Amino acid sequence: MKIAFYGSSLLSAYWNGAATYYRGMLRALAEKGYDITFYEPDVYERQQNRDIEPPDWCRVVVYQGNVEALMQVTAEARQADIVIKASGVGFEDDLLLELVLQHAAPDALRIFWDVDAPATLAELRSDPNHPLRQALQSIDLVLTYGGGEPVIAAYREMGAQDCVPIYNGLDPHTHHPVAADPRFAGDLGFLGNRLPDREARVEEFFLIPAVRMPSQRFLLGGSGWADKAMPTNITYLGHVGTAEHNAFNVSPKAVLNISRASMAETGFSPATRVFEAAGAGACIITDYWEGIELFLSPDDEILVARDGQDVSAILGELTPERARQIGAAAMERVLREHTYAHRAEEVDRVFRSAARRQVEAAE
Structure with missing residues (x-):
């Protein structure tokens, strides 16, 4: 047809x-x-x-x-x-x-x-x-x-x-594990353009934890953030092309998903970023939205935060070994059910x- x-x-x-x-x-x-x-x-x-x-x-x-x-x-x-x-x-x-x-x-x-x-x-x-x-x-x-x-x-x-x-x-042709890239090394990475419907949530879930955890390195990718005030432990990368998304996902200890406010309120709206990151074997921390468990199992395949304090607590306790276990479990799940x-x-x-x-x- x-x-x-x-x-x-x-x-x-x-x-x-x-x-x-x-x-x-x-x-x-x-x-x-x-x-x-x-x-x-x-x-x-x-x-x-x-x-x-x-x-x-x-x-x-x-x-x-x-x-x-x-x-x-x-x-x-x-x-x-x-x-x-x-x-x-x-x-x-x-x-x-x-x-x-x-x-x-x-x-x-x-x-x-x-x-x-x-x-x-x-x-x-x-x-x-x-x-x-x-x-x-x-x-x-x-x-x-x-x-x-x-x-x-x-x-x-x-x-x-x-x-x-x-x-x-997940499209396994385009999103899959690759070698880590030193440019994207860090503790927590977030990739997303600056949008009115997301900015306050980025402040809560990403910027505030960065302020609370000055010894940890945070990575911010996406367009529109250049004039945003942020602490010195955040490395702003600007636009990250899709060809580099796999490396961005696998290099930090964890990556963060932050839904736009309307998507979080509606629920049952997993972002493309969730599946991209899972397909690369990344450990994902996500903001809470109804329906997460239909796609990935909280605590085992994805880590769920209800606010910035939760992000800080999760990141503070997350070991590299645990992060790898969660990332591997997420990749196995999406390949089995969510391509x-x-x-x-x-x-x-x-x-x-x-x-x-x-x-x-x-x-």
């Missing part, structure tokens, strides 16, 4: 947290025989900051950030069996949705794939006339990057025919089930 997928970017992870999710998921679907074309706009300097070249498992079409180009690429939707519009594409999202639905073939499966359900649902709740909310009844299926029952119920209440969470996973190959099996079942319902409804 042919898929036309309209998303933010497959080629660049620059200010684009969905890139890892798209790559892992679409590669796994391609391995199951899907013929995929990914359409991404040339915006936000992403094409100037590519971290992969166009892959052999997916055709990528980069279009200019103007309406004329948008009209051209959405017209190609009519050639697909499955048409997917993702959230947060970054250029004329409402018009993109309208055009994709307009051009999709009558028998095509129409899907909205939400990679930030808390943000999208907040928009829909605040505006009953939001174009996506108005379009939900003409969309065959909503897939979400996470969220569990609260997100499913919210989408159904707003008119979605069906909503299925498809969680993040994108596992997720693609689920997506394939969901696609086929939705297509059957569509045929039955037309008879």
